[in-house]
Amino acid sequence: MxxxxxxxxxxxxxxxxxxxxxxxxxxxxxxxxxxxxxxxxxxxxxxxxxxxxxxxxxxxxxxxxxxxxxxxxxxxxxxxxxxxxxxxxxxxxxxxxxLAYLTPEDLRPPEATTAPTGRLAPGHAEVRALSQEAGEADAGESGLEEITSPVFVVRDGGARLLAAAGYAHWPRGAAHLCVLTAPDARGRGLARQVASEATAHALAAGLLPQWRARPAASRRVAAALGYRELGAxxxxxxx
Structure with a gap:
């Protein structure tokens, strides 16, 4: 495209x-x-x-x-x-x-980490627990509770979620990305890992991935994956 x-x-x-x-x-x-x-x-x-x-x-x-x-x-x-x-x-x-968008040929998957990516259903109790751990402001910014796609997650080796991403189905075939990392797990590339999986899932469905962000850290993650800021x-x- x-x-x-x-x-x-x-x-x-x-x-x-x-x-x-x-x-x-x-x-x-x-x-x-x-x-x-x-x-x-x-x-x-x-x-x-x-x-x-x-x-x-x-x-x-x-x-x-x-x-x-x-x-x-x-x-x-x-x-x-x-x-x-x-x-x-x-x-x-x-x-x-x-407002950043991505085409299939622009996606740049991150290097693999030692933590495998899993999947959960949207609204899963563990996803809600991650939102609570991150706090109201960060959880609200992420939009994690709005996800309608599968939720791609990374764990700490046990039951605790460290990062999660998915997307909300928006009109006109848009996939609105939602990403959240636990406060003590940031800076380790986990947001890129789960967001890359969610983006690839959206592209495979023929959707237009959209990344909306205010924090600079979130915008850097999007840019690293190949998203282009086309507006605001x-x-x-x-x-």
């Missing part, structure tokens, strides 16, 4: 998530959509893919304000919280998060 085809698939995914018949990427494209999944309810959602952007607003008034304030801005600045806060009455922000996502709440 070419990078252009990947960009097209990513845009089609976010246009569907925008939940508006007139949703389209532009410079930027702004539409009114109270049911948009680009941001929490009643927030403004901004997604950039390539050199274009899609923005959803909960009301006509909010959409008009966004169009006026952001008209003419470079795409790269549309997901900069400082820029939007300076131009709009922003009361809160969420993100930005990088930012949500803002207007005061």
């Amino acid at each position: 070419s990078i252009d085809a990947t960009v097209d698939r990513a845009r089609a995914l976010w246009q569907e998530l925008a939940a508006a018949p007139d949703a389209a990427f532009g410079t930027p494209g702004v539409c009114v959509s109270p049911g948009s999944s680009l941001a929490p309810q009643s927030w403004v959602g901004v997604v950039t893919i390539g050199d274009t952007a899609l923005i959803t607003a909960p009301t006509d008034r909010a959409a008009d304000s966004v169009r006026t304030a952001l008209n003419g801005l470079p795409t790269t600045r549309l997901t900069d919280p400082a820029t939007l806060t300076a131009l709009l009455p922003v009361s809160d922000t969420l993100g930005p998060a990088a 996502q930012l949500s803002v709440r207007l005061g």
Whole structure:
């Protein structure tokens, strides 16, 4: 799959998530959509893919304000919280998060570790235990509880899970990657190991792997596997 085809698939995914018949990427494209999944309810959602952007607003008034304030801005600045806060009455922000995608020919599996990879069903009690061990913030960032694919795991030699990864089935044939490593097991390549297995599983099913991340460490794992950052996502709440 070419990078252009990947960009097209990513845009089609976010246009569907925008939940508006007139949703389209532009410079930027702004539409009114109270049911948009680009941001929490009643927030403004901004997604950039390539050199274009899609923005959803909960009301006509909010959409008009966004169009006026952001008209003419470079795409790269549309997901900069400082820029939007300076131009709009922003009361809160969420993100930005990088959006990275991968094609079959780009996947770079990591070197094998001494710990074999196993599988569990989504929602398994051991997966929930890993989320609890990692803490609410890290578990929420990982999205581990949203997995609908098999969960690829690495153990410590006993019953305890050290790392887990899988993906959630999103619209338009997208596979949204979810990865989590126990706090005391990080830096050992385990996230790459389980994420590589999950990514390969998604590719074998003809899906488009998507990696959304804010932490630098997560973005480094994605880059090491061959994911390319093609865009970003930012949500803002207007005061």
